Amino acid sequence: MKIVVPIKRVLDPYAKVKPGSDxxxxxxxxxxxxxxxxxxIALEEAVRLREKVGAVEIIVVAIGPAESEEQLRxxxxxxxxxxxLIETTTSPDSRAVALELxxxxxxxxxxxxxxxxxxxxxxxxQVGQILAARLGWPQATFASEVTPxxxxxxxxxxxxxxxxxxxxxxxxVVTADLRxxxxxxxxxxxxxxARSKPLEKRAPAxxxxxxxxxxxxTAPPARKAGKRVANVEELIAELKxxxxx
Amino acid sequence: MGKSLFLSLxxxxxxxxAAVAANFAEAFDVIVLxxxxxxxxxxxxxxxxxxxxxxxxxxxxGELAKLATGYARVFAVSAMWSKDLLPRxxxxxxxxxxxxxxxxxxxxxxxxxxxxxxxxxxxxxxAPQTWFTFRPVGFPAVSDAGASVPTETVAIQVDDSAVRNxxxxxxxxxxxxxxxxxxxxxxxxxxxxxxxxxxxxxxLADALGGAVGATRAAVDAGIAANELQVGQTGxxxxxxxxxxAGISGSTQHMAxxxxxxxxxxxxxxxxxxxxxxxxLGLVGDLYEVLPVLERELKKA
Ligand SMILES: Cc1cc2nc3c(=O)[nH]c(=O)nc-3n(C[C@H](O)[C@H](O)[C@H](O)COP(=O)(O)OP(=O)(O)OC[C@H]3O[C@@H](n4cnc5c(N)ncnc54)[C@H](O)[C@@H]3O)c2cc1C
Ligand SMILES: Nc1ncnc2c1ncn2[C@@H]1O[C@H](COP(=O)(O)O)[C@@H](O)[C@H]1O
Numbered sequence: 001m002k003i004v005v006p007i008k009r010v011l012d013p014y015a016k017v018k019p020g021s022d023x024x025x026x027x028x029x030x031x032x033x034x035x036x037x038x039x040x041i042a043l044e045e046a047v048r049l050r051e052k053v054g055a056v057e058i059i060v061v062a063i064g065p066a067e068s069e070e071q072l073r074x075x076x077x078x079x080x081x082x083x084x085l086i087e088t089t090t091s092p093d094s095r096a097v098a099l100e101l102x103x104x105x106x107x108x109x110x111x112x113x114x115x116x117x118x119x120x121x122x123x124x125x126q127v128g129q130i131l132a133a134r135l136g137w138p139q140a141t142f143a144s145e146v147t148p149x150x151x152x153x154x155x156x157x158x159x160x161x162x163x164x165x166x167x168x169x170x171x172x173v174v175t176a177d178l179r180x181x182x183x184x185x186x187x188x189x190x191x192x193x194a195r196s197k198p199l200e201k202r203a204p205a206x207x208x209x210x211x212x213x214x215x216x217x218t219a220p221p222a223r224k225a226g227k228r229v230a231n232v233e234e235l236i237a238e239l240k241x242x243x244x245x
Numbered sequence: 246m247g248k249s250l251f252l253s254l255x256x257x258x259x260x261x262x263a264a265v266a267a268n269f270a271e272a273f274d275v276i277v278l279x280x281x282x283x284x285x286x287x288x289x290x291x292x293x294x295x296x297x298x299x300x301x302x303x304x305x306x307g308e309l310a311k312l313a314t315g316y317a318r319v320f321a322v323s324a325m326w327s328k329d330l331l332p333r334x335x336x337x338x339x340x341x342x343x344x345x346x347x348x349x350x351x352x353x354x355x356x357x358x359x360x361x362x363x364x365x366x367x368x369x370x371x372a373p374q375t376w377f378t379f380r381p382v383g384f385p386a387v388s389d390a391g392a393s394v395p396t397e398t399v400a401i402q403v404d405d406s407a408v409r410n411x412x413x414x415x416x417x418x419x420x421x422x423x424x425x426x427x428x429x430x431x432x433x434x435x436x437x438x439x440x441x442x443x444x445x446x447x448x449l450a451d452a453l454g455g456a457v458g459a460t461r462a463a464v465d466a467g468i469a470a471n472e473l474q475v476g477q478t479g480x481x482x483x484x485x486x487x488x489x490a491g492i493s494g495s496t497q498h499m500a501x502x503x504x505x506x507x508x509x510x511x512x513x514x515x516x517x518x519x520x521x522x523x524x525l526g527l528v529g530d531l532y533e534v535l536p537v538l539e540r541e542l543k544k545a
Contacts, residue, residue: 013497017360026364094332095342122359123477125344126332129302133336138303138408141329144471154411158471160325160424160480165412166301172408178461178478179471211341211372218365220358223503226524232537235509238525244486244507245453245542 001056002110003046006101006127007075008036009068013120019217026217035071038116040078042176044183045146046114047079053148057081059108063100063208065089069199076194077186083199093210094122098130103205105135110171112153117142117175132173140166142177246352247317248289249273252309252331254299256282257425258322260386263287265320265379267387268349274316276399284390292399298413302330304405310337312401316374320346323378323481324424331376341372345481346379361477362500382483382504416472420447421456423473428455429484429505431475433492434462435513435531442468445535446490452542458482460498476501490531494519511535 011017015031035043043060050056060075062068063086072083086100105113113132118125132139140155144163147154155166158177168174229235239245248271251262256277263286266273274290275282281293313319313334321327323345335342346355353370355377423429430453432446442463450457459469461476475482477497487505492498494510494517502508503522510523511534520526527534 011360013361016496017363019364026360093341095336095339098336118478120361120477123345123361125328126335126342129329129332130336130342132303133306133333138301139329139333140408141302142325158325159413160472162414162416162470162472164410164414167409167411169407179465211370212343213369213371214366215354215369216367217359218356218367220362220365220503223508223522225521226508226526228520228526228528231527231529232534232541235525235527235534235538236541239486239507239509242507242524245545 001049001053001112002108003049003056003058003112003114004105004108004110005039005043005046005058005060005075005080006113006115007039007043007060007062007068007071008116008119009033009062009064009071010036010119010121013037019219023216023218033067033071035074036116036119038118038120038176038178040183041178041180042114042116043075043078043080044181045176047184048181049146049148050079059084059110061086061101061104063088063092063097063204072199073194074186076197076199077190078184079190080197082197085199085201086204087201088204088208090208091214092208093212094124094126095130095212096206096208096210098127098134100204100206100208101127101131102134105131112170113173115173115175117177128173128175135171135173137172138168139173139175140168141175143174144177144179146174146180247271248315250313250316250319251275251288252319252321252327253277253282254322254324254326255280258381259284259286259288260388260390261322261381261384262320263387263391264384265349269318269352271317276312277396281396283393285394286387286391287389288391288394291394291396293396294401295398299326300403300405301408301410302333303408304403305401306330306333307337308402310334312399313338313374318375318377320377320379323380327378331378335376338374338376340374340376341370343368343370343375343377346377347383358500361496362503363496380481416470420450421454423456423458423475423480423482426456426482427484428453428486429458429475429482430455430488430490431458431460431492432463432469432490432531433460434466435491436463436468439468445532449488449535449539449542452539453486455484455486460492460495489519489523490535492519493517494522
């Protein structure tokens, strides 16, 4: 079985970000970058599938700046076999990323693409669905449990009202929700071993043309801290005064 | 320019869909996916699929994309079902796709949140067709229910040969839907177990006729169901009253509650970040405060 796991380099999700003074950039206060948390979960799941079913080859791929090599090295340390960095200094929209990934997936011909449901920087939640559409593959988004079958997967996915269980034929695209697993801690031997694993760099195969372009950033309307109340009675009085109860 | 198509899950979102459609000059049509409606809210044509429940997105997104040919834009309320479906259909149509639209500045310019709501981005779309999901808070529902109209049946072929739904677990009814509720009571990590969560958080919610929400920490600990998660990666809520009990106020959680009218925080730690956005804050133990609040409300 062959699994492709796309990895996006994003700012640390716990960093405090605000719009830059030019209104065209993001001020992260010098925060570091990480693997998108959802992609880390997707990769962990790929590694667990290998532990369950045996022969699984895991290829991680990132579209992004040269610095994304850092995240790919970490992915190799977590258990990926091979990494590919598709270098670009532009910020393609979800569709452009999906088209580039489509070309990569067609070349690699995997049984499964396991990826994050959303990137924590653009919060876009689209690439997996667009990629699956382009490939004509079935999809199971927001997965919280994946069980391998023969030529298929059983996926429990989170919905607005609970969960549903899908049986999907391979090849397929599965996007990971938070509760799929908890990524493992990377031990030192993994980091050392990762240094000798293959990491290929290449140019994009597509034009990375975006349909959706960001033209500016602003801060959302701020909420101010209100009043402190001393006890429940005061709280109730305030709620009544505000017409809330 | 061009007509709009609103995808309604069950007809209950038609008034807000019409509010979004009003931002564009030309008329709009509606497809109701799992129900039927009587009122048009100004739509030119109302279509219904006749489905009792939603099939897997991959089983009909392609057919939907074909049906939408000719519309300038297709949109639905932001929800997990729409985020599963719309990008896929847009992918088939090779259209532009924008999620979580907050405001519509022009036919091609929208704003949307990024970085867990810490940033509002303006985006410009250039494509023959645009699919988008929107956050209802920015679009006050239209009050005119419009003429009652006959719904046309629209046949959307479902091909589930490659993906089949083999089981559904839906939350038990009784409480209002989290995304639409006027009052939400949410609990966080300090709730000990599912039973105390239900007793303390659920009890107060019921006294207020409200919905129950939870933080990711509470859901991950198994004390609240996944569909109750509020925040960046859960539900976005905007009730008149939001009560946060034992919730620290992470960026990811606050992303989901910022548009609430009145936020009340109850937390033992006076320095918890939640107090920086709460309209009313009470430093105290939720196990002591919430039962008293519930009792007082029942008295009144
Ligand atoms: C990619 C990503 C996405 C995320 N998405 C979400 C999301 O959608 N929603 C979400 O909620 N989180 C999300 N998180 C997690 C988020 O960062 C926080 O970890 C989480 O919100 C914390 O939950 P909490 O407030 O319940 O727990 P804690 O942060 O542990 O806070 C518990 C609070 O309870 C108080 N407390 C303790 N005992 C009592 C008591 N007896 N009475 C009253 N107060 C008490 C404490 O003082 C503390 O402030 C996400 C994280 C990541 C990385
Ligand atoms: N530049 C990128 N390189 C690799 N994978 C990406 C990239 N952007 C997005 N993805 C993948 O697509 C998923 C969803 O991203 P998005 O639709 O942008 O929220 C992410 O979790 C990644 O798995």
